[in-house]
Amino acid sequence: MIDWRAIDTVLLDMDGTLLDLHFDSHFWLEHLPRRYVELHRLDDATQETIRARILRDQGSLDWYSLAYWRRELGVDIVALKREVQHLIGLRSDALDFLVWLKQAHPRVVLATNADRESLDLKLPLTGLEAYLDAVVSSADIGAPKEEQAFWSALQRIEPFDPARTLLIDDNSVVLESAREFGIRHLLGILQPDSQRPERRLESFSAVDRFARLLPETSPSQEESHG
Numbered sequence: 001m002i003d004w005r006a007i008d009t010v011l012l013d014m015d016g017t018l019l020d021l022h023f024d025s026h027f028w029l030e031h032l033p034r035r036y037v038e039l040h041r042l043d044d045a046t047q048e049t050i051r052a053r054i055l056r057d058q059g060s061l062d063w064y065s066l067a068y069w070r071r072e073l074g075v076d077i078v079a080l081k082r083e084v085q086h087l088i089g090l091r092s093d094a095l096d097f098l099v100w101l102k103q104a105h106p107r108v109v110l111a112t113n114a115d116r117e118s119l120d121l122k123l124p125l126t127g128l129e130a131y132l133d134a135v136v137s138s139a140d141i142g143a144p145k146e147e148q149a150f151w152s153a154l155q156r157i158e159p160f161d162p163a164r165t166l167l168i169d170d171n172s173v174v175l176e177s178a179r180e181f182g183i184r185h186l187l188g189i190l191q192p193d194s195q196r197p198e199r200r201l202e203s204f205s206a207v208d209r210f211a212r213l214l215p216e217t218s219p220s221q222e223e224s225h226g
C-alpha cells in the first residue's frame, strides 16, 4: 500500500488519527454542553443551542482554540477537559505504528490543528512525544491545515519534499488541502472515533489499522535472517 522507500517525511494528524476521536466527540458534544448549562444555571434545553454553536465555524483557527471557547462560553475549557481526560487515548495500533516509524526513521512530524493548550493536556497523557521528531500546531503558524498558508509555513519550519511526503489525517478537507499543495501520499482513517461506525472517504484511500501500511517483512526480521 505504501512504498516506504519513496517516503522521507511522515506528517501525522493527532485527533482522530493517532488518538481516538471519542474523547473530542464526547467532550465537545456531550460533556461541555452539559457542564455549561450546569455552571451557568441554565435550562437543560440550552445544551442543544450550545451544540449547534460548537458545530458552527468548524475548520477555522478560532474553532481549534481553547482560549476562544473560554471567552465565548465563559467556562474553563481545560479544567472541564480534565474532568473526562481518562477518555484520551491512542487509536487501535497507533503505538505499534509509531514504534515501527521510529526504527524505519523517516522524519515524523505531528501536524495538528490542536492548539498548545490541547497539546499540553494530551501529549503527557499519551506519551506521543517520544516518537515524534517535531510537533507543529496550526496555532503556532496562524492558519489551520484546511488553508494553503499552513503547508507553506510548515515547509519553512520543517523542510519537506511534497513528492516524498506521506500525510495521514482523518479530515478529508485537510487531505484535500494537502493534495492541492502537492503532497503526494495521502491517507485517511476509516474509524477516527472508536464509538462510531466506519465511514468511507470519497477521494482518498483510508485505513482501519496502521498495520496494513507496514511492509510484510519488517527490517528487524530481515536483520535476523542475516
Ligand SMILES: [Mg+2]
Pocket (backbone or CB within 6 Å): 013, 014, 015, 016, 017, 169, 170, 171
Ligand atoms: Mg484529526
